[in-house]
Amino acid sequence: MDVKRAYRFRFYPTPEQAVMLARTFGCARFAYNHMLRRRTDAWHQRQERMGYHETSAALTVLKKADEYTWLNEVSSVPVQQALCHLQTAFTNFFAKRAKYPTFRSKHDKQSAEYTTSAFKWDGVTLKSADARRDFLHKLSTRLINENQVIAIESLSVSHMQKSRRRAKSISDASWSEFTRQLEYKAQWYGRTLIGIDRWYPSSKRCSDCGHTVARMPLKVRAWTCPECGAIHDRDINAACNVLAAGLAVSAHGESVSPMSR
Numbered sequence: 001m002d003v004k005r006a007y008r009f010r011f012y013p014t015p016e017q018a019v020m021l022a023r024t025f026g027c028a029r030f031a032y033n034h035m036l037r038r039r040t041d042a043w044h045q046r047q048e049r050m051g052y053h054e055t056s057a058a059l060t061v062l063k064k065a066d067e068y069t070w071l072n073e074v075s076s077v078p079v080q081q082a083l084c085h086l087q088t089a090f091t092n093f094f095a096k097r098a099k100y101p102t103f104r105s106k107h108d109k110q111s112a113e114y115t116t117s118a119f120k121w122d123g124v125t126l127k128s129a130d131a132r133r134d135f136l137h138k139l140s141t142r143l144i145n146e147n148q149v150i151a152i153e154s155l156s157v158s159h160m161q162k163s164r165r166r167a168k169s170i171s172d173a174s175w176s177e178f179t180r181q182l183e184y185k186a187q188w189y190g191r192t193l194i195g196i197d198r199w200y201p202s203s204k205r206c207s208d209c210g211h212t213v214a215r216m217p218l219k220v221r222a223w224t225c226p227e228c229g230a231i232h233d234r235d236i237n238a239a240c241n242v243l244a245a246g247l248a249v250s251a252h253g254e255s256v257s258p259m260s261r
Helices: 015-046 052-064 066-073 076-094 112-116 123-146 167-173 175-189 234-252
Strands: 149-153 192-196 222-224 231-233
Touching: 015 052, 015 066, 015 076, 052 066, 052 076, 123 175, 149 175, 149 234, 175 192, 192 234, 231 234
Parallel strands: 149 192
Antiparallel strands: 222 231
């Protein structure tokens, strides 16, 4: 299998490069905001939809105007890419995956202001993110190295994050990122990764006798099986059931579906 890997490096720009980056990001931000305004006005005033090609053509005309000639002083690629990002934002909005696109500020973390002051920005947050990413990489690598078959629950993280009480905790746990790492590392090293359907009653089913209780509220962290009397820790019992279901899929292709690629 042809595996493509990416390597990330921190860039320390020279003062001259920092100036050019600031100008480039400023032009890209202007193009994004200007075309967002045009698309919004086109719909509210004339009920017309503008797509990527219309905004690209409008940008070409805009660059020829005397008051916007400064747009030609930077590479056209990042400026054009800003229109692609705008199109993606609208696509996600119409697909109900995101809110309506908003105007970008120079203080946004993807802007030039963020780029030139990246080493000062919220050091605690950056360190926490780095520590979390490092932990996930080490854990996922260890699991891949130590096991031939790995079974995980195919959780709908975006749906679970709709809960106001649990959204931040779920986001901090980075479940989606952990699953992503397991998926590509399993492909790299020839391991089998099986996703158990989210509706599989892993928490409600006794891992000893197979009895399934009717309800299991999230606040219940330990329970006793009414059928065989086994005492279970909720998470450990669920893990045992997920493992058993995954092994069943691996060996016999039974009812629990493997993770889609």
